[in-house]
Amino acid sequence: MSHRSRMAACALITGLALVPVSAAGQSPAGPEPPRTPWGQPDLQGIWDFRTITPLQRPEDRGDQEFLTEEEAASLERAAVDRAIRLWEAEARRTEAGGNVGGYNNFWMDQGTKPIETRRTSLIVDPPNGRLPALSAVGGQRTDARRAHLEEHPADSYTDRNTSDRCIVGFNAGPPITPLAYNQNMQLFQTPDLVVIYTEMVHTPRMVPLDGRPALDADIRLWSGDSRGRWEGDTLVIKTANFNDKRQWIPLGSAGAGMGTTAGMTLVERIRRVDGDTLEYAFTVTDPETWSSPWTASIPMQRTDAPLFEYACHEGNYSMVGILAGARMEEAAAEESQ
Numbered sequence: 001m002s003h004r005s006r007m008a009a010c011a012l013i014t015g016l017a018l019v020p021v022s023a024a025g026q027s028p029a030g031p032e033p034p035r036t037p038w039g040q041p042d043l044q045g046i047w048d049f050r051t052i053t054p055l056q057r058p059e060d061r062g063d064q065e066f067l068t069e070e071e072a073a074s075l076e077r078a079a080v081d082r083a084i085r086l087w088e089a090e091a092r093r094t095e096a097g098g099n100v101g102g103y104n105n106f107w108m109d110q111g112t113k114p115i116e117t118r119r120t121s122l123i124v125d126p127p128n129g130r131l132p133a134l135s136a137v138g139g140q141r142t143d144a145r146r147a148h149l150e151e152h153p154a155d156s157y158t159d160r161n162t163s164d165r166c167i168v169g170f171n172a173g174p175p176i177t178p179l180a181y182n183q184n185m186q187l188f189q190t191p192d193l194v195v196i197y198t199e200m201v202h203t204p205r206m207v208p209l210d211g212r213p214a215l216d217a218d219i220r221l222w223s224g225d226s227r228g229r230w231e232g233d234t235l236v237i238k239t240a241n242f243n244d245k246r247q248w249i250p251l252g253s254a255g256a257g258m259g260t261t262a263g264m265t266l267v268e269r270i271r272r273v274d275g276d277t278l279e280y281a282f283t284v285t286d287p288e289t290w291s292s293p294w295t296a297s298i299p300m301q302r303t304d305a306p307l308f309e310y311a312c313h314e315g316n317y318s319m320v321g322i323l324a325g326a327r328m329e330e331a332a333a334e335e336s337q
Contacts, residue, residue: 033233033272038191041233041272046307047300049176049280050111050183052079055253055296057121057129065129067118079112109181115299116277122177124281125295131253138258138289146257154326157319161259162246164319166312168222169200170251174239174266175282176298179252182310184303187270187278194228194235199307207237215241220262222246234271240264261288276302 034042052075057064067075086105115122121129134142152159163170171179174196182200189195192210197203207228215225225241242248247259264286273279281297284290 034275036189036191040189040191040230041235042189043187043194043235043270043272043278044189046184046186046303046305047278047280048184048303048305049178049298049300050109051113051115051122051178051298052076052111053115053119053122053178055122055177055250056131057123059130061120061129063128064120065127067114067120069118072114072118076113079110083108083112107181109183111178111183117299119297122296122298123294124297125283126292131250132290132292132294134258135287135289135291138286138291141261141288142255142257142259144257145259146255149257154322157323160319160322161249162222163251164322166201168246168248169198169203169310169312172198172200172203173248174205174223174226175268175284175296176280177250177296178298182308184305184307185300186307194237197307200310201312202307202310217241220244224266234269237266237268237270239266239268258289260284260286263288273299278302 036042036044083105086108089105119129123129123131126132149159154160157165162168169182171177171183176185176198182198184199186197186199187194188197192208194207194209196205196207198205203223205223205226207226209228209230211229212227214227215221219225220241220243222243224239226237226239228235228237230236242260242262242264244262247261248264249259264284266282266284268280268282270281271279278300279297280300281295283293283295285293
């Protein structure tokens with residue numbers, strides 16, 4: 001939300017400071033993580049995953065895995081300057097086919113800092129920091145979907161992605177990936193259950209830890225079926241049984257037409273690095289989309305800010321507007337013939 005971004009910018013303007021990192025680019029080892037009364041690492045709290053570090057490494061950085069301190073500080077200053085410029089800009093009317101809702105920067109909360117490790121991408125594998133090439137079948141499906149959307153962008157609400165339709169949040173996952181705003185997650189624990197509750201669209205994901213079997217393969221869920229276990233101090237969550245209509249897209253990094261399949265499996269790893277930091281890492285495997293699995297790692301910072309309501313459906317006329325606009329464009333095209 002806007003007030004979060006303003007507070008962050010003010011702090012940075014008075015004095016930019018980077019968290020020290022080791023020569024290997026990792027945060028120094030912290031103290032023993034806090035534990036719950038029943039002995040598990042305590043991962044509870046509200047965690048902020050805003051960052052200007054992109055999911056994919058920019059191509060012009062080549063094999064550069066880490067930013068220098070100077071590069072990180074420069075990117076941080078540029079992000080602050082851009083945020084201030086957009087906040088102070090006059091509101092502008094949108095036009096048909098334009099960035100509807102982008103009339104000012106009030107709702108944007110993309111953060112101003114690279115991640116603390118100064119990596120040039122959130123993707124850590126493949127080593128080039130970029131999404132793997134599409135598999136043969138994934139490329140064919142993506143090309144077909146892209147061609148369809150070019151000709152039929154809004155024949156029906158089913159042509160719109162699940163974020164447009166308020167079914168799942170565009171940054172809420174799973175997997176969770178930073179993007180735009182509402183970039184907070186709250187985690188709750190009991191001895192037998194973890195709940196991951198995202199601010200975007202308020203999706204509560206229940207993760208049993210009691211060894212119960214996974215759901216039958218014919219039961220499909222928008223956020224998949226998750227099962228968790230502890231490996232030392234790391235919570236490991238495996239998720240499968242995704243709904244085929246979900247088609248998760250790493251928005252901001254993937255081209256038009258790309259989306260995952262029902263065969264996607266996800267392994268997330270969450271560990272407490274120190275009192276104020278979680279490391280959230282995930283590996284996506286979907287041979288019908290990508291030629292190989294890929295892994296990303298995102299530090300999440302503790303925040304005292306509450307989760308804000310995200311009213312995606314209530315009072316949202318976007319879908320009606322999109323479909324009505326498409327019908328008007330079709331009518332205008334017919335009249336011009």
